[in-house]
Ligand SMILES: NC(=O)C1=CN([C@@H]2O[C@H](COP(=O)(O)OP(=O)(O)OC[C@H]3O[C@@H](n4cnc5c(N)ncnc54)[C@H](OP(=O)(O)O)[C@@H]3O)[C@@H](O)[C@H]2O)C=CC1
């Protein structure tokens with residue numbers, strides 16, 4: 206059952222992903238989807254919408270009619286208690302028609318204020334009373350702060366147990382985010398060096414070229430800290446910093462991530478200025494086009510105090526990471542769309558091969574999450590010729606080049622995981638709670654202190670100057686994140 210079946214997420218992500226699973230044989234013929242939303246639609250109209258949404262994002266759609274025939278529509282206001290019984294009857298009927306053996310997945314692709322109400326109704330009106338499995342997939346944002354997340358979690362947990370709840374963080378479905386743990390734990394050359402003796406700092410960047418688009422109403426209350434840092438950025442940090450799990454089970458992996466979040470040094474009060482930088486974009490030029498500043502966007506307060514950019518220095522206070530800063534930055538309307546992780550190794554004790562005026566290039570391991578997918582290892586090697594002089598070289602692995610052009614899209618992987626009952630790449634409540642408690646301390650201060658320097662970066666740049674200073678005062682600098690620039694390093 207997809208609640209919010211006529212919405213943007215369902216049309217752009219869920220239907221095309223389900224189709225890909227179907228086409229690859231990862232979704233058997235024994236499935237039915239009930240789409241729920243308020244507007245009146247017949248099953249035929251709904252099926253036409255499904256075909257349209259699949260066709261707009263997939264070139265080969267040979268089995269589209271067969272696929273769409275599995276879709277049914279139920280017009281229903283989720284706040285109306287009376288309609289759930291009819292929904293349940295339809296679900297029971299489809300269960301028997303398609304031999305579903307009482308297995309149900311409820312996907313909440315709706316505004317978060319409805320999540321709790323839907324979960325309560327599903328239980329009270331018997332929809333969760335099934336003979337097979339029942340699973341709840343829930344979209345972000347999971348709460349607005351720790352308190353609201355806790356309230357939402359309590360509501361959900363009256364109807365579903367923790368292992369039945371699949372909290373989506375779509376970054377965890379990205380191929381190269383999932384690759385972090387394999388790169389770390391399947392390579393003898395990295396794991397022994399993955400600690401404060403050999404790593405000087407880690408940089409995690411997720412930059413966007415797009416502005417806030419039509420999401421001003423949501424974004425005004427969220428800002429980059431809640432929208433990106435609380436979830437995606439901290440999840441990537443947890444994967445980079447966790448200890449090797451003793452087994453590759455959901456529980457073991459999640460509990461190692463939880464340990465990292467517990468060790469994350471809380472940043473509060475006056476310290477926030479030292480560790481975090483906030484920014485808001487002004488007008489500027491993006492890909493040759495003039496764009497508006499954030500305060501001029503639709504549904505945005507002309508004096509908005511909302512941050513569209515965050516850079517921060519995280520410290521993980523445990524044996525492995527003591528003293529190693531992990532810098533994060535994310536923002537809208539930046540110079541490039543790019544998510545990259547740069548692990549900078551410590552310098553070797555002596556520069557034997559470069560002339561004194563040249564700096565020794567540190568070894569870098571760059572994990573390209575998107576749009577490129579792969580890894581680059583920056584080394585030093587002999588410059589061709591008679592003399593023994595060194596020059597920087599790179600070893601590149603391009604994921605797409607090896608595994609074919611189409612690595613599965615995050616939602617395809619996550620939907621498949623959920624169907625198979627694998628919750629590893631979904632966030633456990635403990636991770637959500639710890640992330641909120643870290644972020645709340647910062648957002649409480651930022652909300653109550655007007656940023657006098659906003660807007661403080663032009664659209665089309667890499668963010669405010671203060672973000673560079675954050676690293677400079679530790680003797681580091683941000684490594685450029687576009688491939689071209691990394692080439693020049
Ligand atoms: N869009 C995206 O790319 C992303 C979205 N998300 C999250 O996914 C969720 C959905 O987002 P999105 O698809 O963009 O939202 P939309 O506003 O596009 O869609 C909302 C859906 O909910 C339905 N709806 C609204 N009110 C009711 C109601 N009272 N009863 C029944 N149905 C209702 C709407 O249909 P109708 O009007 O017919 O009732 C529509 O199908 C949100 O939590 C969002 O944060 C997360 C990541 C990315």
Ligand SMILES: O=C1O[C@H](COP(=O)(O)O)[C@@H](O)[C@H](O)[C@H]1O
Pocket residue numbers: 345411413432433544
């Ligand atoms: O969750 C979100 O993520 C997107 C960025 O996702 P990506 O896969 O394109 O990197 C961001 O634009 C959005 O504001 C946020 O809600």
